[in-house]
Amino acid sequence: AITVRGEGTATTSLQQGLAKAWITADQSDNSTSDSFNVTSFADNATGQITLTLSNNMGNTGYAVTNCTPVSNASGLDGSGDSKTPTTGPIMQARDHSGSDFDPNCHHVVLNGDLA
Numbered sequence: 001a002i003t004v005r006g007e008g009t010a011t012t013s014l015q016q017g018l019a020k021a022w023i024t025a026d027q028s029d030n031s032t033s034d035s036f037n038v039t040s041f042a043d044n045a046t047g048q049i050t051l052t053l054s055n056n057m058g059n060t061g062y063a064v065t066n067c068t069p070v071s072n073a074s075g076l077d078g079s080g081d082s083k084t085p086t087t088g089p090i091m092q093a094r095d096h097s098g099s100d101f102d103p104n105c106h107h108v109v110l111n112g113d114l115a
Helices: none
Strands: 003-005 011-013 021-026 031-036 038-045 048-053 063-069 080-083 090-092 106-111
Touching: 021 038, 021 048, 031 038, 048 106
Parallel strands: none
Antiparallel strands: 003 011, 021 031, 021 106, 038 048, 048 090, 063 106, 080 090
């Protein structure tokens, strides 16, 4: 266990503060530009992918952050996580009108405890 002191007097656990998995996945051609602790992703349907983790999460209470650039609208639209199994989340990309689409980049980061 490593505890790190911040700029002030607060400390944090280094293990707790690290991302446990991340990926930049291109659903338009089913490729991955880079990832960590993700072995693959499955293209389930329009806008929907399932991540497969190298090392599973310790429980279903982990945090998922996902950002998908939307080309047909100004700004970004976050993609919703439909469920969080310990083996990897299912992500869904929707544009501002609520329509599913295959993005050229799902940026996904998982934080929490590993199994």
